[in-house]
Amino acid sequence: MNDPDFPRRIRDAGGRVTAARVAVLRCLAATEEPLTPDEVLERLAQTAGPVPDRVTIYRAIEWLAAHGLVRQLATVGRAARYEAVEDRETHAHFQCRGCGQTRCLPAPPPPLPPLPIGYVAERVELVIHGLCAACRAGERR
Amino acid sequence: MNDPDFPRRIRDAGGRVTAARVAVLRCLAATEEPLTPDEVLERLAQTAGPVPDRVTIYRAIEWLAAHGLVRQLATVGRAARYEAVEDRETHAHFQCRGCGQTRCLPAPPPPLPPLPIGYVAERVELVIHGLCAACRAGERR
DNA sequence: GGTCTTTTTGCCATTTTATTGCATTTTTAC
DNA sequence: GTAAAAATGCAATAAAATGGCAAAAAGACC
Ligand SMILES: [Mn+2]
Ligand SMILES: [Mn+2]
Ligand SMILES: [Zn+2]
Ligand SMILES: [Zn+2]
Numbered sequence: 125m126n127d128p129d130f131p132r133r134i135r136d137a138g139g140r141v142t143a144a145r146v147a148v149l150r151c152l153a154a155t156e157e158p159l160t161p162d163e164v165l166e167r168l169a170q171t172a173g174p175v176p177d178r179v180t181i182y183r184a185i186e187w188l189a190a191h192g193l194v195r196q197l198a199t200v201g202r203a204a205r206y207e208a209v210e211d212r213e214t215h216a217h218f219q220c221r222g223c224g225q226t227r228c229l230p231a232p233p234p235p236l237p238p239l240p241i242g243y244v245a246e247r248v249e250l251v252i253h254g255l256c257a258a259c260r261a262g263e264r265r
Numbered sequence: 266m267n268d269p270d271f272p273r274r275i276r277d278a279g280g281r282v283t284a285a286r287v288a289v290l291r292c293l294a295a296t297e298e299p300l301t302p303d304e305v306l307e308r309l310a311q312t313a314g315p316v317p318d319r320v321t322i323y324r325a326i327e328w329l330a331a332h333g334l335v336r337q338l339a340t341v342g343r344a345a346r347y348e349a350v351e352d353r354e355t356h357a358h359f360q361c362r363g364c365g366q367t368r369c370l371p372a373p374p375p376p377l378p379p380l381p382i383g384y385v386a387e388r389v390e391l392v393i394h395g396l397c398a399a400c401r402a403g404e405r406r
Numbered sequence: 407g408g409t410c411t412t413t414t415t416g417c418c419a420t421t422t423t424a425t426t427g428c429a430t431t432t433t434t435a436c
Numbered sequence: 437g438t439a440a441a442a443a444t445g446c447a448a449t450a451a452a453a454t455g456g457c458a459a460a461a462a463g464a465c466c
Contacts, residue, residue: 140413140462162452177416182453184414198339198360198392202424203452216378219339221387229378234391237357237372242398246362250375251339251390257383281433281442303423318445323424325443343453344423408466415460425450432443 128153137191144176148184152194153208157227158217160203161185198249199226216250222259269294278332285317289325293335294349298368299358301344302326339390340367357391363400 130149131141139145151164159167161181169175176184185206188194197205197217201224216231234250255263271290272282280286292305300308302322310316317325326347329335338346338358342365357372375391396404 142414142462144415160452179417179454180415187414196341198341198390198394200337200339200345202345204341218380218384218386229380231378232376234375235373236393237370237391239359239370239393239395240398242401243359243395244401245359245393245395247394249339249392249394250378251392252377252380252386253339253388253390254380254384254386257381260383260385283433283443285444301423320425320446321444328443410465411463413460413462415458417457417459419455421452421454423450423452426448428446430444430446432441434439434441436438436440 133193134188137193139187139191142184143174144180144184145188147171147173147176148181149188149193149208152188152206153210155207157225158197158205158207160201160205162203164206195247197226198251200224200253201226216252218252218254218256220256220259221253222255222262225256274334275329278334280328280332283325284315285321285325286329288312288314288317289322290329290334290349293329293347294351296348298366299338299346299348301342301346303344305347336388338367339392341365341394342367357393359393359395359397361397361400362394363396363403366397 130146134141134145134149147168148164151167152159164185165175165178165181185194189196189206193209194206195209197207199205200219205226214231214233216229217226218229219226229252231250234248236245236248239245271287275282275286275290288309289305292308293300302319305326306316306319306322326335330337330347334350335347336350338348340346341360346367355372355374357370358367359370360367370393372391375389377386377389380386
């Protein structure tokens with residue numbers, strides 16, 4: 125955990141430093157698991173200070189994603205999930221088909237398969253589908 | 266392409282053989298790229314015969330997925346995407362951040378990272394994010 | 407500090423995608 | 437063919453995301 129100077133990161137990305145952007149970025153950076161926009165809102169609501177509107181959360185996330193401070197994960201659920209981009213190592217994500225939980229897993233970077241001509245890869249994502257411990261216990265056997 | 270006896274596959278899965286299930290499964294099996302429920306509906310609409318209701322498509326897909334004949338992909342787009350489960354080799358998926366296109370790529374099965382205690386993996390998915398040839402050409406430089 | 411310009415925000419309306427309830431129809435077992 | 441069980445169509449509803457626009461806030465300059 126190096127310097128989490130969120131206002132600086134936002135300014136360096138060429139945007140205005142607003143309460144909503146800082147709060148959303150801090151929220152995502154402070155969390156273990158990737159969050160949906162609504163989950164971000166819930167958490168901000170439990171914090172001190174004014175709560176941004178839901179639409180503002182969407183727009184803050186959109187801006188942060190467009191400027192590389194946050195990234196959207198590929199998911200099977202209905203809601204999009206985002207995580208702060210850290211300069212830590214590559215990792216994978218586990219998605220439980222029972223409860224929909226998504227969590228980060230340490231994992232080596234997977235190999236990049238050859239792409240069709242003209243295609244360019246920007247990111248490789250590894251998703252493990254399965255059942256979490258709780259959901260597995262819940263499934264009668 | 267071995268025997269695509271869709272009614273049989275559905276019956277073997279323990280379900281009733283209905284026109285909608287057969288049509289949806291055939292549609293997904295006949296396609297190169299994973300489709301959204303609406304795309305399935307569009308394609309069925311262009312085929313001969315009665316067109317199932319949108320809700321029926323959803324329910325057919327849901328049933329097929331629950332019984333392993335179809336699988337939902339992890340995506341960044343808003344709509345869910347599905348593909349028929351073939352017994353062919355593993356493959357990855359490319360997702361264009363420009364147009365949202367999702368296509369299958371031949372790729373070796375990625376290594377399974379270690380999971381937390383009690384977690385069980387059922388499937389590993391590799392997603393390549395980037396730009397397709399068309400979208401790359403479209404981006405001014 | 408104050409003033410100006412540009413960007414962002416809040417609120418409301420709307421869109422897109424998916425789900426639920428229920429009467430009717432279809433499938434299957436006998 | 438008949439009856440039981442399951443699937444379907446249709447309308448209503450829910451969930452997630454987006455668009456328009458006036459008000460508010462941020463940054464640049466003084
Ligand atoms: Mn992660
Ligand atoms: Mn595929
Ligand atoms: Zn779970
Ligand atoms: Zn594209």
